[in-house]
Amino acid sequence: MNLVSKLEETASQKPEKPACLFQDQYMTYEELAGKIKAFANGLEDRGLKKGDHLALLLGNTPDFVIAFFGALKAGIVVIPVNPAYTPSEIAYMLKNGDVKAIAGIDLLIPVFESLHGSLPLLEHIIISQTAENAPSTEDPQLRLKMTTFTKMLRPAERSRTYPTLSKDDTAVILYTSGTTGKPKGAMLTHQNLFSNANDVAGYLGMNEKDKIVAALPMFHVFCLTVCMNAPLMSGACVLIEPQFSPASVFKLIKSRQATIFAGVPTMYNYLYQYEHGKAEDFATVRLCISGGASMPVALLQTFEQTFDVTILEGYGLSEASPVTCFNPFDRGRKPGSIGTNILHVENKVVDTLGRELPDHQVGELIVKGPN
Incomplete structure (x- = not known):
């Protein structure tokens, strides 16, 4: 048993049970499990494989929950990052964490624009829409890497086989401020x-x-x-x-x-x-x-x-x-x-x-x- 399988078990047993509430909107366990599966499919469609690293620069929203569990379902390692960090702090964690994809809020697009040239491993940026007048980018290379969170949640057109998750597989890397030097990534299974x-x-x-x-x-x-x-x-x-x-x-x-x-x-x-x-x-x-x-x-x-x-x-x-x-x-x-x-x-x-x-x-x- 792991986090994803346990959540899916609850979704199958009590599909109409509310799993979360955000801005007066409830999401049931069945709805959450469906979106988690769709997000995992979206990662696979974009070429991400088991063991790749996805950074989450999302605020407290259902998108964080969906991306977190969706990545785990796909065998992707999640790196949660404080979206309020400075660009240099974000850059350090993205580089040190070998990040291949980012799911981040739209307000950070200028930060992604300034950093993406220095992140050779970065292939995809998934934008969570949080603001009506969010910034955009004119950088054609960055735009090619970007997709919206909504597109990640499209229903699958074919059946999928998901990677087997071992209890000893790394699931999350948490950057913790040590007593000396730069933050260090704690690897949790x-x-x-x-x-x-x-x-x-x-x-x-x-x-x-x-x-x-x-x-x-x-x-x-x-x-x-x-x-x-x-x-x-x-x-x-x-x-x-x-x-x-x-x-x-x-x-x-x-x-x-x-x-x-x-x-x-x-x-x-x-x-x-x-x-x-x-x-x-x-x-x-x-x-x-x-x-x-x-x-x-x-x-x-x-x-x-x-x-x-x-x-x-x-x-x-x-x-x-x-x-x-x-x-x-x-x-x-x-x-x-x-x-x-x-x-x-x-x-x-x-x-x-x-x-x-x-x-x-x-x-x-x-x-x-x-x-």
């Missing part, structure tokens, strides 16, 4: 991603009745696993928020009766400070998740008291797909800590020789597991 999504979903009790707010950026591994993959492995619905704002989050949670919200501490602080936010707006939320940075205990306690919710802090790292620890929600938790091992994952603190240290000693945190 199909097993890494599927196991973490499945185990996170199980640990948090996600189910088909849940509606998870995806206001974190989808290109980041926190949102990728906790707000997209884990819910979709559970038959839940992903409420896609194009960009975070307190007003839009409160409105979305209340109008769509969201049950899970995930964010970084800064987001919780903005929500708490928002003068029009009310406890009743969070009435349907059964669980809040915080990660990415340590949350001040005072903020955690004040937020919980104000909105009558429970916030669970967790910890992870890109190389671990990413979640390794969570505070438990079914028994005592420890505010200010990163919690305990999630399913199938083991953490320990060791000294410089790799020997496990006793309680209350400072050392290095190491982790192992299928993720």
Whole structure:
């Protein structure tokens, strides 16, 4: 089992179940699975093969979900990139990542125009239309490489055979800012991603009745696993928020009766400070998740008291797909800590020789597991 096969299983069992919501439009699991298949076909039609690399420079939209799963179905390695990065930062990741194709928003066309001459491996650019007056290009060579996302979703005219996906095949390369030098690409396999999504979903009790707010950026591994993959492995619905704002989050949670919200501490602080936010707006939320940075205990306690919710802090790292620890929600938790091992994952603190240290000693945190 992998991310794609699990999603397709849900689509066959519950085709009319909403998979995601974006700008008041629901997409069912059957519709999503169909578009994923069409996108995979489009990649194949353009000559991409198993093992080739596709960069995603897409915002929080259904196109990100479709391209991510469509690429995996075709055996293509996905490289999520922050579309707000500078051209030089984008160029580094595209070059270092041996990118053969890009799926990006139309507002980045000038960036692609400036870079494509320096990217000899780049053969295709798939444009996701997000703006009415988006920029265009007069470069004939670039225009030959470009196609629209809509064209990628045309129904197949013939039956297809998709590559066999091994659990050890690389699925995603995540560029993580190391402590030294330039960002490094962490290579994650199909097993890494599927196991973490499945185990996170199980640990948090996600189910088909849940509606998870995806206001974190989808290109980041926190949102990728906790707000997209884990819910979709559970038959839940992903409420896609194009960009975070307190007003839009409160409105979305209340109008769509969201049950899970995930964010970084800064987001919780903005929500708490928002003068029009009310406890009743969070009435349907059964669980809040915080990660990415340590949350001040005072903020955690004040937020919980104000909105009558429970916030669970967790910890992870890109190389671990990413979640390794969570505070438990079914028994005592420890505010200010990163919690305990999630399913199938083991953490320990060791000294410089790799020997496990006793309680209350400072050392290095190491982790192992299928993720």
